[in-house]
Amino acid sequence: MAESRDPKTLESLVIREHPGARTTHEIAYQLSEILPIQSHEDFVRQARVAVGGKEIPAKYLGPLLPAELFPIEDEADLVRKVAAAVRVATDVLHHQPSHQLHETHHALLEELTTERVIGARNGIGIFKGPGLFEVTEEKEN
Numbered sequence: 001m002a003e004s005r006d007p008k009t010l011e012s013l014v015i016r017e018h019p020g021a022r023t024t025h026e027i028a029y030q031l032s033e034i035l036p037i038q039s040h041e042d043f044v045r046q047a048r049v050a051v052g053g054k055e056i057p058a059k060y061l062g063p064l065l066p067a068e069l070f071p072i073e074d075e076a077d078l079v080r081k082v083a084a085a086v087r088v089a090t091d092v093l094h095h096q097p098s099h100q101l102h103e104t105h106h107a108l109l110e111e112l113t114t115e116r117v118i119g120a121r122n123g124i125g126i127f128k129g130p131g132l133f134e135v136t137e138e139k140e141n
Contacts, residue, residue: 020087020112023051023112024083026051030048031082034047035075036072036073036074037071037072040070043070046058051111052111060104064088069081069085093112
């Protein structure tokens, strides 16, 4: 018989390891302090957001957020809309020419596309690149 497991522990692990989930959690946690957010203008005026330890001024996030996201009434609405915004922002930033992005957008894109897994525990290889399975490099023994 399987022993009882805490779903919160698994949830925390998934959030920590998945860039989109991690960023969604990080942003939603910070924005939950200013709920409700009635409009795009309220967001730009009130929001203080840091992603991956780097503050991202709301003026740089504002253009990534359509007016249709507002109002944001409660935490469930916040998480749903932040998750959607993170998915869209990842795609939009990823497809923009690099020279058109502000350094703040580069930092956000890096956080959204970087896996935290650095190497395999059994020493088989080191994962590199924006995706876990895209590029591997053999490790010398």
